C-alpha cells in the first residue's frame with residue numbers, strides 16, 4: 526500500500542495548503558480518503574480527478590468534505606472534454622441523510638452508504654470501521670491489503686476501543702489537534718500524549734500525526750508523543766509518501 530498525504534491540517538487549510546485528504550493506492554487502485562478544503566487543488570499534483578477509483582468519507586465536517594462539490598465539477602467538465610470515466614463511488618455513512626445525499630451528483634458520483642458494523646470491500650482494500658467520539662457521527666477506518674494494515678483515526682478524542690481496532694497496524698495515521706498541555710476531549714480531538722499512548726498500546730510500527738493545529742511549534746507534538754511511544758513518529762506533511 527502507498528499512502529500520500531494530501532492535506533495535514535485540522536479545521537481549515539493553511540495558506541496554499543489543504544485540510545484532510547489522503548490518497549491510498551494499491552495494485553493501481555486509487556482511493557481518496559476524505560476530501561477537505563484545498564484537497565482537489567493539491568491532489569492534481571499527483572493524480573487527476575478523473576483517475577480516482579473511489580472516495581471514502583469519515584464524517585461531514587467541512588474540513589473533511591469541502592471539496593466534494595468541486596470534485597464533482599471536475600469530473601463533469603473532464604467528461605465534457607472527452608475523458609472516459611465511470612461513475613465514481615463515494616462511500617459515506619448514512620447517519621446524516623442530508624449530507625449523505627450531497628455525495629451523489631448526476632451520473633458523475635454516487636454516494637454509497639457503508640454499514641459501520643460490516644466489513645466493506647473497496648477495490649483491493651478491506652475496510653473496517655469504528656465509531657469515534659466527535660461532535661458529529663464519524664468513523665475511524667482500518668484499511669487492509671496485502672497482509673498489512675493502515676489505520677486512520679479521522680476525528681476523535683481518545684477512546685479505549687481504538688487499541689484493539691488498531692492492533693499491530695503498520696501505520697497509524699492519528700489525529701493530533703492539540704498539544705500535551707491542552708485537553709481536546711470536549712472538542713472531540715486528541716492531543717500528542719493521547720496519540721503517543723495510543724500508538725504504544727496498539728503496538729503499531731509507525732505513527733503519523735495529522736489534523737495538525739495552526740499554532741505553536743509542531744515539533745513539540747513529536748517530542749510530546751515520543752514520551753509515550755518509542756517507535757517512528759512523523760508529522761504529516763503535504764505529499765509525504767508512506768509505503769508499506
Ligand SMILES: [Zn+2]
Pocket residue numbers: 584586659680
Ligand atoms: Zn471533524
